[in-house]
Amino acid sequence: MTMGQKVLGKGLFKAIIKPTFYSxxxxxxxxxxxxxTVDRLVKSSIRPMLYRSLEANVxxxxxxxxxxxxxxxxxxxxxxxxxxxxxxSITHLKxxxxxxxxxxxxxxxxx
Numbered sequence: 001m002t003m004g005q006k007v008l009g010k011g012l013f014k015a016i017i018k019p020t021f022y023s024x025x026x027x028x029x030x031x032x033x034x035x036x037t038v039d040r041l042v043k044s045s046i047r048p049m050l051y052r053s054l055e056a057n058v059x060x061x062x063x064x065x066x067x068x069x070x071x072x073x074x075x076x077x078x079x080x081x082x083x084x085x086x087x088x089s090i091t092h093l094k095x096x097x098x099x100x101x102x103x104x105x106x107x108x109x110x111x
Contacts, residue, residue, distance in 0.1 A: 054097035070097040
């Protein structure tokens with residue numbers, strides 16, 4: 001996304017991506033918008049899987065403070081999912097936002 005914004009500029013990038021790819025994968029930018037999308041999908045017998053993408057690109061200068069922010073955002077996602085589904089909620093979590101991207105690249109090279 002960063003590259004797309006650099007090439008197209010933020011305004012044009014948003015004008016192209018938001019109504020196409022973005023809306024296909026993103027339920028909304030606010031809790032109310034997400035709830036509306038979830039309700040619409042549930043009425044169609046589709047149970048969405050809520051997940052908040054938090055990964056960083058290698059070289060973006062991630063630090064301990066960013067991992068703390070990501071942890072808070074993951075906890076918010078768990079709460080939002082619980083608010084949507086109650087005690088029957090299922091949460092999709094990835095551990096990669098809690099790790100330095102350089103570690104993941106090194107690990108990939110070992111596999």
